[in-house]
Amino acid sequence: MELQSLRSDYDVNCKWRRTWQLSVDDAPAKRLVWDLSSDEKYANPGTPVRRQLANGFPVIRVAGDSIRLAGTGSSVDGDRPFLDRFDLKTQQADRLYLSKNAW
Known part of the structure; x- marks a missing residue:
């Protein structure tokens, strides 16, 4: 890898x-x-989801060729937080979760 x-x-x-x-x-x-x-705000791809190692250093979570991105999901109707799977090879995002209600 x-x-x-x-x-x-x-x-x-x-x-x-x-x-x-x-x-x-x-x-x-x-x-x-x-x-x-x-x-x-509207086209913000989100921020890579991280985890903290035992030594306190944060690293991006990786699953195969993908990482997860979390964001506020700003829209004209308000913020709708989301979680995406982002493929590092194809640079394509798949929406895993989108809040049904705007905040």
């Missing part, structure tokens, strides 16, 4: 965030995963 890492950069002046998928085994290899305004 190839080790992967997600890294983000943030442009303060433009309020823009890019997230890259990096191969730990092949340092030059990287793929752009998300490229969006930090003010973008």
Whole structure:
């Protein structure tokens, strides 16, 4: 299994965030995963679900080639929290849960 890492950069002046998928085994290899305004609420893909190791270090939970993303699910009708399965190879998300009621 190839080790992967997600890294983000943030442009303060433009309020823009890019997230890259990096191969730990092949340092030059990287793929752009998300490229969006930090003010973008409706298209926000969510945040990777993490777990804390015994040493206190947080790591992203991985299941096969997928990670889970959790988000507020902002919409014109209010926030509808969600949980997605995000495939790191295809970069496609499948909705696992969406709150029926807006908060």
